[in-house]
Amino acid sequence: MNIQLINPSDGGVLNKTPEGLTQNGLVIYPCKNGAYRIVKDDNYTENFGYQWNKFAGTQVDKSSALSISKSRFFAESQWDKEDLGGKNILEVGSGAGRFSQVVLDFTKGNLFSVDYSNAVEANYKNNGPNERFNLFQASIYEMPFAPGQFDKVFCFGVLQHTPDVELSVKTLIDMVKPGGELVVDFYPINGWWTKLNAKYIFRPYTKKLTHEKLFKKIEKNIDWLIKTSRFFSKIGIGKLTNRFLPICDIDGTLPQNLTKEQLREWCILDTFDMFSPQYDQPQKISTVIGWFNKYGMKGVSGKYVHFENCVAPVVRGTKQ
Structure with a gap:
């Protein structure tokens, strides 16, 4: 060494x-x-x-x-x-x-x-x-x-x-x-629309929450957010609409062979990771x-x- x-x-x-x-x-x-x-x-x-x-x-x-x-x-x-x-x-x-x-x-x-x-x-x-x-x-x-x-x-x-x-x-x-x-x-940075995203819209508020409060909010809402994101993707408008949902990019950032339980866990984790950091540059x-x-x-x-x-x-x- x-x-x-x-x-x-x-x-x-x-x-x-x-x-x-x-x-x-x-x-x-x-x-x-x-x-x-x-x-x-x-x-x-x-x-x-x-x-x-x-x-x-x-x-x-x-x-x-x-x-x-x-x-x-x-x-x-x-x-x-x-x-x-x-x-x-x-x-x-x-x-x-x-x-x-x-x-x-x-x-x-x-x-x-x-x-x-x-x-x-x-x-x-x-x-x-x-x-x-x-x-x-x-x-x-x-x-x-x-x-x-x-x-x-x-x-x-x-x-x-x-x-x-x-x-x-x-x-x-x-x-x-x-x-x-x-x-x-x-x-x-993919263009001017990079920050036209739920992550950057809500972060000024979410990063001020305690970790426990933010986690509870995400965990409480994650199921309907997953269903909504999946629905928009299924009907072909996910790339346009999902960026405005306060949930991680399921289609573009998560493994596709997750079990239902793993998907929920990864979504909670990655959504918390979206909204909690002090810096996102x-x-x-x-x-x-x-x-x-x-x-x-x-x-x-x-x-x-x-x-x-x-x-x-x-x-x-x-x-x-």
Whole structure:
């Protein structure tokens, strides 16, 4: 592994112990429930900690008996699982560990996984302990790693939820070693109509609700919303009308082989994920490509990647 850990507050060398990360013999950042805690739970990602601890196994393939996380990881990264053996891989924004599980179960890479929320607890329950698994609760802007050490860095489903997306991209690039690769995905801007959507219309209100109150509202209304969305799709007007329904995009973002119970669970989860984040900042592929080039990446490319029933804009590049 040989990854140098540093204190993000002063750059000092950190050492791993069972009790936590130590500096000059003192525990600076404790290890709790399998994760080294660089930050506290009360930050702008509290909603993600709430949702991923509540839905810890929903999107994890080995719990759901699906393969969408595996399909998405390899489709977006384009990495060969055999080539990842012994490589140091950084995952930023791991949530409940859906992609952590894929890396640990289908490759022999060493995984360093970071999330700002206490979803790290769900991740550890799903994927720990494992000698190749290193889990940290830390900000994307203050990760406990000396720069330029990782062979592979990926950030899926996260960038749009950070306060400064350009700075987030720069920080990720800083972590990549020369010759290493970075792959990111994000919510796309498809035109002026992107924000003409229930998600953006209602979010100024919903993000102010407590997590518990928002969850109860969604759970109470999800059944009729699913039926209405499905009805509009069946009669051929779903693409026009469903964007105004306060429910996730069933046709465009969810696996199509879900049981009735799984569909309800995924809809509650993804609808909560729509309305609860503090930040939701979609981006153009060309903008993200520009940032990759600006901060020292080469061979940069961006395109829409399809996996199962879904599609996501993905940008990739290699560190110069």
